[in-house]
Amino acid sequence: MAGNTGHPFETGLDKNRANFAALTPPSFLARAAVSFGASVAVIDDERRITYAELYDRCRRLASALARRGIGRLETVAILAPNIPEMIEAHFAVPMLGAVLNPLNTRLDAATLAFSLRHGEAKVLIVDRDFAPLVAQVLALLDEQPLLVEVPAPAAGPAILEAIGYEDLLHEGDPSYDWPGPDDEWQSLCLLYTSGTTGDPKGAVYSHRGAYLQALGNAVTFGVNRESVYLWTLPMFHCSGWSYPWAMVAAGGTQVCLRKVEPARIFRLIAEHGVTHLCGAPILLSMLVHAPAQDRVPFPQTVRCATGGAAPTSTILRAMESMGFSVTHLYGATETYGPGTASVAVDAWADLTEAERYERMARQGVSLTTVEELAVVDPSALAPIPQDGRTIGEIAMRGNTVMKGYLKNPDATARTLTGGWYLSGDLAVWHPDGAVEIKDRAKDxxxxxxxxxxxxxxxxxxxxxxxxxxxxxxxxxxxxxxxxxxxxxxxxxxxxxxxxxxxxxxxxxxxxxxxxxxxxxxxxxxxxxxxxxxxxxxxxxxxxxxxxxxx
The missing domain is CATH 3.30.300.30 (ANL, C-terminal domain)
Structure with missing residues (x-):
């Protein structure tokens, strides 16, 4: 501030490379490669990738993209399931200072084509499983992005005019001195919301926001060096709730999963000692209703985070009986995924089972890295009483709220207003600080x-x-x-x-x-x-x- 000019705490105490660095998720990987390079970072079927190898591959990809003319703030899209290349893209593209656009693999060709045009993608990395879909998408585009193909097991013919992913990596330099962002507010990711009407809106994330969201998730979900995370949540959804970065920040292991199948999930949990996984309520329902022959026993307790609709007491009881500890989260694409969590407290030990399940199903309190959570009167934007009865709208603010919607100032102004992100979710605010959704405004x-x-x-x-x-x-x-x-x-x-x-x-x-x-x-x-x-x-x-x- 101007009033601090000449003050001893502001004079001669300037930012420089020794005491300041822009917050950016690739720095997690640089540290991990130095600190525990020989440890396994990623498991994909029989394949094992160490942290040193992961850093090498990401630097090669960033370097190769730079040599092909991709620069700061240019968009690199990816259409792929939960495979190692998706994790690599979440580090390599930000290393370059470019913007990553993970695409929803279940969308139709017209919607994907809109996303590529709207985001002005210069590169499209695509898994060969989606070759037929990509052919339809490309037919709708006037300007064709550079196509990079990732091979897939048992997939059909290769995509025409595409360079192989591994061939592209061979073009890159494993010692590439990646530039990263010019500023931590620089755009990092473009995530399209699955809107119910009209064209999707592209939420834009910053390097600072992604860095802090990763740490907030790691703290809330309790991941560390011994953690093994199974990819049951699509990485295209809010960049996997920032867990590609969170797991690397913690130095844990990520287990890839091409397709969500209960039998395979149970097998991987037992085989790799999985400790953490995330997913929508449908995942919990799939696991609970899996046939007995698909279930494999495991000795560890698996922490399971779920978003979306609150888990029912029936689902919570069944999950606990199978060895899962469920945490209910709440958030949106606009908040980098989870913004709140139903965190258990000591007082829950004195509750009945029914009361405990009721508390677990609440949306809970804010993550550590959310600046402020409130339930507000949407007309006045003033906090409502914390009485557990008065209904208002959930609002958040802080570094882990999106920068805004790409090329959509009107929608940005409606959603980010009065210093708050307005969610559209109606809730009550309990005396203990927990929020509890009562419905979407339109529901x-x-x-x-x-x-x-x-x-x-x-x-x-x-x-x-x-x-x-x-x-x-x-x-x-x-x-x-x-x-x-x-x-x-x-x-x-x-x-x-x-x-x-x-x-x-x-x-x-x-x-x-x-x-x-x-x-x-x-x-x-x-x-x-x-x-x-x-x-x-x-x-x-x-x-x-x-x-x-x-």
Missing amino acids: IIISGGENISSLEVEEVLSRHPAVMLAAVVARPDVTWGETPCAFLELKPSGPGATEAEIVAFCREHLARFKVPRTIVFGPLPKTATGKIQKFVLREQAQAIEPAAKA
Whole structure:
């Protein structure tokens, strides 16, 4: 500040290379290669990559891209499953000062083409498994990026006009003196949100934000040198919640996984002594409902972090019985993934099982590296009372909130306003500081003037022995305005259920006005990360003829 000019604490105490460095995630890898270079950093089937080898490969990739003309703030996209090359891209591209754009592997060609055009990708690294999809994408582009192909087991023909990934690495210098960012606020990653309407929005991360988010996750999730992390969360989702960087910061081991299959997950947990994994609630459901023949016993307790909808008490109980300790997280693409965690405290030891599960299902308190978490009145942006009853909107601010949306100042201004990131999630704020989501603003059902939380109804439905997944949205009603409409995916080998049985079960556990008036059975639509697509269900519910007057 100008008022400090000439002050002894500001004079002659300048920043220089000895006392200041821009925070950037590649520095984690540089340290790890020096400190424990012979340790295994990455496991991919029979392949083992040490920290020294990982650093060598990342420097080669950064050098090769630089020699091919890729420079500061130019975009390098990657379309690949959870393979070592995805981890390498998360270090090599930032080393160069370029911007990494991990692409959702489950999107259609038109959406991927939009992302590549909007982000102005100069390079597309692609796994050969996605060759047919990439051919469709390229046909929609006027300007073609440099194609780099990663071989895949049992994949089809090679991608035409693509350079092989390993051939590109051979062009690079393992001693490359990588420049990194000019400033830690420099853009590092471009992550597109899976918007429900219109084009996706590209959230932009900074080097500083990614560095701090990695450390915040490491502290919250308790990863260290002995930790073994299994990649059950897609790395394209919020850059894997920053765990490619967090695990390297801790010096642990990452186990790659091309496809999420319960049998393989159980086998890898037992084989490699996995200690940590992350995933959407659908992952927990898959593990809980895996056939007995797919399960492999393991002696260690595996810490499992999950985001999205709060785990139900049924899921939590089943996961604990199998040897998993579940932590519920909350966040968004705009907050580098997790911004809060339901952290257990000593007082929980005195709770009943039901009370403990209720606390575990809350969104919890902020990560160490989040500057401030609050639940605010969205009109005044003032914090609401911490009484566990008043409803407001979850807001956050700090270094781990995105810089904004690429080329979308209007959306940026709506989301980052009044000094807060506004989430759109409605919650209460408890006296102990924990936040608890009651619904998305658009998911609250208003029936006859009464607010109904879809999450509350879903929790009850999930307790029914036949229900595997439940989602509740509003359906038009000529009398009440809206009533709950429940979409249910039943367990494949469960007892089955009728609409009458489901309604009767709900009446035992809910106020009558909260009981769903419509039950729809069948598979639920899901995003690439396993989240239930409520916007699809809302459209389906809207298409149902309004219920007649009672």
